[in-house]
Amino acid sequence: MRELRYNTLMRKKETFTLHKPLTHVAFIMDGNGRWANARGLPRHLGHKEACKRLREVVDTCREFDIKVLSFYAFSTENWNRPQDEIDHLMDYLEDFFHSEMDYLMSIGTHVIISGDYSKLRPSTKQVCDEVIADTAKNDTFVLNICLNYGGRDDIVRAAKAMAEEYKEGKIGLDDFTEANFSKHLYTMGLPDIDLMIRTSGEQRLSNYLLYQNAYAEFVFTPVKWPDFRRKQVIDCLKEYDGRNRRYGGLKNE
Numbered sequence: 001m002r003e004l005r006y007n008t009l010m011r012k013k014e015t016f017t018l019h020k021p022l023t024h025v026a027f028i029m030d031g032n033g034r035w036a037n038a039r040g041l042p043r044h045l046g047h048k049e050a051c052k053r054l055r056e057v058v059d060t061c062r063e064f065d066i067k068v069l070s071f072y073a074f075s076t077e078n079w080n081r082p083q084d085e086i087d088h089l090m091d092y093l094e095d096f097f098h099s100e101m102d103y104l105m106s107i108g109t110h111v112i113i114s115g116d117y118s119k120l121r122p123s124t125k126q127v128c129d130e131v132i133a134d135t136a137k138n139d140t141f142v143l144n145i146c147l148n149y150g151g152r153d154d155i156v157r158a159a160k161a162m163a164e165e166y167k168e169g170k171i172g173l174d175d176f177t178e179a180n181f182s183k184h185l186y187t188m189g190l191p192d193i194d195l196m197i198r199t200s201g202e203q204r205l206s207n208y209l210l211y212q213n214a215y216a217e218f219v220f221t222p223v224k225w226p227d228f229r230r231k232q233v234i235d236c237l238k239e240y241d242g243r244n245r246r247y248g249g250l251k252n253e
């Protein structure tokens, strides 16, 4: 008995050494509704629980010195949901920023919102504006929240912005390079995604960061987002670490 208690007290947090470079991890936080339904709860309580997981996921990634994290919070297709669910999602998002602002500042977070958040209700838009302004000078790590985000919309807008510059004579055809193009995306030249994790067992991109995911490693886990904790993050990092990233070449690692 004593030994058991001793072991419990002394149990070290699981960890491992990541060998591969890993700068940018993108998450599709999926399965909130099913998590709630399985417990006989309304879907929106799944979204509420989901917000509580963010800090643990961020902290775990910081342990591994990951500098950029992207989270899919609301897609351009999520407008197809009932208004009541959309309202709850925006409530929880606003609550998250209000309650976690001190924490985000304390760890030097620079917040970026990808997606046309001006189309969201005024209170959500205002919170986004404030968070962006308050964290603008931070540079320890980047938190990219994708809100009213669609990958195709992102690409079309970037193409349009470059076409405008071309029309105005600011750039020539030779300036249409991959590097310049990526600076016109919402992610504004953030490093490419190394690892894309989707929870809940679905295996699709659902219009998420299509350009930025071009050479990402994908990990699909059956765990629903509200159950996604430190251990599950580490499991995904281990899987990534075992991948052979060849980039079309013949590199053996």
Ligand code: IPE
Residues within 6 Å of the ligand: 029, 030, 031, 032, 033, 034, 035, 073, 074, 075, 078, 089, 200
């Ligand atoms: C993901 O969870 C959160 C958002 C899309 C905003 P879902 O709400 O899609 O949960 P499931 O997939 O229906 O279980």
Ligand code: IPE
Residues within 6 Å of the ligand: 028, 029, 030, 031, 072, 073, 074, 075, 078, 202, 204, 206
């Ligand atoms: C993708 O999840 C969007 C977010 C997680 C915000 P969805 O649940 O909306 O995607 P589909 O419907 O499974 O493609």
Ligand code: MG
Residues within 6 Å of the ligand: 030, 031, 032
């Ligand atoms: Mg879903």
